Amino acid sequence: MSHEFSDDERPTDFRRPATKVVQGGRRKDWVGLESGGAIVNPPVWRASTILYDDTAALKAGLKTNEDGKLFYGRRGTPTQWSLADALTELEPGAVGTMLFPSGAAAVAVALTSVLKSGDHLLMVDSVYDPTRRLCDAYLAERGVATTYYDPLIGAGIEALIQPATRAIFMESPGSLTFEVQDVPAIVAVAKNRGLVTLIDNTWATPLYLPVIGMGVDLSIIACTKYIVGHSDAMIGSVTSSAATWNDLRLTAQVLGQHVGPDDAWLAARGLRTLDVRLARHRDSALEIAHWLQARADVDSVLHPGISDCSGHEIFQRDFRGSTGLFSFMLARGNADRFVDALRHFGIGYSWGGFESLALPADPGRCRSVNPWTRGPVIRLQIGLEDVRDLIDDLGQAFLLI
Ligand SMILES: *Cc1c(COP(=O)(O)O)cnc(C)c1O
Numbered sequence: 001m002s003h004e005f006s007d008d009e010r011p012t013d014f015r016r017p018a019t020k021v022v023q024g025g026r027r028k029d030w031v032g033l034e035s036g037g038a039i040v041n042p043p044v045w046r047a048s049t050i051l052y053d054d055t056a057a058l059k060a061g062l063k064t065n066e067d068g069k070l071f072y073g074r075r076g077t078p079t080q081w082s083l084a085d086a087l088t089e090l091e092p093g094a095v096g097t098m099l100f101p102s103g104a105a106a107v108a109v110a111l112t113s114v115l116k117s118g119d120h121l122l123m124v125d126s127v128y129d130p131t132r133r134l135c136d137a138y139l140a141e142r143g144v145a146t147t148y149y150d151p152l153i154g155a156g157i158e159a160l161i162q163p164a165t166r167a168i169f170m171e172s173p174g175s176l177t178f179e180v181q182d183v184p185a186i187v188a189v190a191k192n193r194g195l196v197t198l199i200d201n202t203w204a205t206p207l208y209l210p211v212i213g214m215g216v217d218l219s220i221i222a223c224t225k226y227i228v229g230h231s232d233a234m235i236g237s238v239t240s241s242a243a244t245w246n247d248l249r250l251t252a253q254v255l256g257q258h259v260g261p262d263d264a265w266l267a268a269r270g271l272r273t274l275d276v277r278l279a280r281h282r283d284s285a286l287e288i289a290h291w292l293q294a295r296a297d298v299d300s301v302l303h304p305g306i307s308d309c310s311g312h313e314i315f316q317r318d319f320r321g322s323t324g325l326f327s328f329m330l331a332r333g334n335a336d337r338f339v340d341a342l343r344h345f346g347i348g349y350s351w352g353g354f355e356s357l358a359l360p361a362d363p364g365r366c367r368s369v370n371p372w373t374r375g376p377v378i379r380l381q382i383g384l385e386d387v388r389d390l391i392d393d394l395g396q397a398f399l400l401i
Contacts, residue, residue, distance in 0.1 A: 017090060017207045018275040024086025025268065030078035041268065044261045045077035067096065067249075075253070079261040083268040087221070087237050090206035092213045097239040098252040099259040103202060103222020106236025107131050108138075110218050111169070113251035114196045114244065117143030119166040124181065125369040126151045126174025128200060132366055150369050151179035152310055158189045165193075170216075171200035172209075173311070176363045176377055178302040178326060180311025183318060187215040196244060202226075202352075206239070207278055208321040217244045225352025226323065229270035229277055232353075233263040277354070277384065281324030284390065285382040291391055292328050297398055299329040302377065325351050327361075327377035333401030335360040335376040341397035344390055351381035356390060 015023070025042065032038040050070045052058040061071050068081055076084075076099075084097040100106040111134065115121060123135055125148040135146040149160055151174050168190050172181035183199065190197045198218040199211050202225050206212075211219045221227065223235040240248045289303040300308040303326035304315035315322070330338060338360075339347060345358035359379045363372040382390065 017210075020089050021086070021207075021271050021274045024089045024271070025082035025084075027078075027082070027085070030082050041265075041272075042078050042082040044265045045079045046261050047077050048073035074256065074258045076258070076264075077261060079268075080259055080264040083264045083271070084237070086268065086271055087206075087223075087227075087239055091210055091219055091239045093241060094212040094219070094239045095242045095245045096249065097237050098248055098257065099223075099264065100236035100238070100252070100257050101259055101263075102234045103220070103224050103236040104130050104134075105257060106220050106222065106238050107200065108134055109252050109255055109257055110198055110220050110238045110248065111135075111139065111167075112255070113248045114167045114198065114218070115139065115144045118164060119144050120162050120164040121146045122157060122160055122165060122168045123148050124151050124169060124171050124174065125149060125367055126177050126179050126363075127169065127171045128175040128202075129366045131169075131171070131200065148369050151181050153186075154182035155185040155189055157186055158193070161189075161193055161195070165195060167196040167198060169198045169200075173203055173304045173309075173315070176327060176361050176366075176379060177372070178304055178309050180304050180309065180315040180319075182311075182314050183209075183211065183214055183216065191215060203323055203325060204319060204321075205274065205278065205323070207275060208319050208323065212239060212241055214318075217241045218248065222352075223267050223270075224350060226274060226278065226281075227270050228263075228267050228352070229274065230266070230353055231350065231355065233266040235259055235263055235267045278321065278323055280384050281382060282321050284384075284387040285324040285326060285380075286322060287387050288380070288382055288390060288394065289326055289328075292394070295398070297331050297333065299331040299374075302327040302329075324382040325379065326382075327379045329374060329377055330401070333398075335378050338378060338397050338401045341400040342393055343396075344385060344393040345380070351379075353381075354384045356383035356385055357381040 030042045080099055084099055087097040088094050123146050147160055170181050187197055197216045199216050201211050201219045202222040205226055219239045221237045223237050286305055289301050289306050292298045293301045302309050305322040339358045342358050345356045360376055361379055362376045
């Protein structure tokens with residue numbers, strides 16, 4: 001049975017996300033041979049030079065500069081296009097996706113595609129710290145001013161808009177502290193005032209929060225996390241609405257952004273199992289979050305699905321699910337010692353792979369609107385291990401601090 005669809009026979013209207021991650025990007029002309037037959041996953045096409053049939057074809061290629069046509073290696077091959085196409089399909093209402101060598105590059109180029117010298121940016125205070133550094137160092141030096149806002153501000157963001165304000169950047173839930181933002185309220189204000197909206201959607205992915213359909217212009221994902229899913233490649237993506245697509249595409253091209261075909265292929269392979277992996281991350285993380293919340297030696301659990309977490313009601317209203325990353329705070333004892341006592345949790349940056357990780361972190365270092373005075377958090381990435389082993393491990397660590 002064939003699962004490959006050409007453009008006009010693709011039944012886009014009724015398919016659910018779990019079906020889309022299986023079928024996405026498998027266009028007939030990217031997986032099939034003219035002599036017949038088709039490969040299930042688009043293979044790794046490596047290219048720098050593209051050979052043209054004649055000079056007329058060379059000149060025609062320059063003129064059209066179309067997506068989905070071989071032009072030069074930097075513009076990609078079916079390996080990268082297939083991944084980009086699959087990611088676009090997951091965001092109803094989106095027109096295209098650009099790929100980047102990391103999530104950080106995706107954030108930087110998305111912002112650069114929207115902002116120019118003299119513009120003002122509204123940035124959520126709970127943003128991923130390297131994004132903050134991009135604004136405070138790089139963008140500030142190039143004439144873009146940033147005002148940070150409370151992640152719980154909602155429609156109140158209107159009061160922060162200045163004549164030069166051009167864009168609002170969201171990340172929901174926030175890094176380390178997991179505040180959930182009122183995306184629809186912020187988007188409504190932005191549309192009313194003619195501002196561009198961007199969101200770092202790495203935590204929820206389009207499976208649990210399809211943001212383009214909610215009116216956001218640019219959806220950024222560090223595919224390094226859940227899309228790759230196996231802690232062995234780095235990729236970023238930006239999926240765009242029609243309004244911002246041309247600027248995004250042009251900026252990525254002139255800045256020479258390119259993802260190697262091997263990494264694109266790893267991300268495409270990871271994407272196929274995203275729905276089942278997220279369900280396991282979600283269930284195990286929720287079980288552990290509830291288990292932690294019930295303990296007297298835990299101060300609070302910062303998980304969007306738990307009532308301790310700021311914006312929990314908005315999470316329940318807007319999200320289709322939670323994923324495997326959250327934080328908690330000890331009521332007593334030392335966070336570093338707790339993490340050192342764990343046996344099944346690796347100690348390291350990043351997350352979204354199949355393996356569990358633990359990280360002591362101090363959000364106080366990277367907040368400016370509401371100073372964080374509650375001390376360090378322990379951030380857990382709950383992997384695909386048996387949740388009972390993870391709970392046993394956490395339980396023994398509480399005995400050692
Ligand atoms: C990890 C991360 C990024 C950056 O992704 P890299 O691929 O590591 O560069 C961006 N945003 C969030 C929320 C992240 O967690």
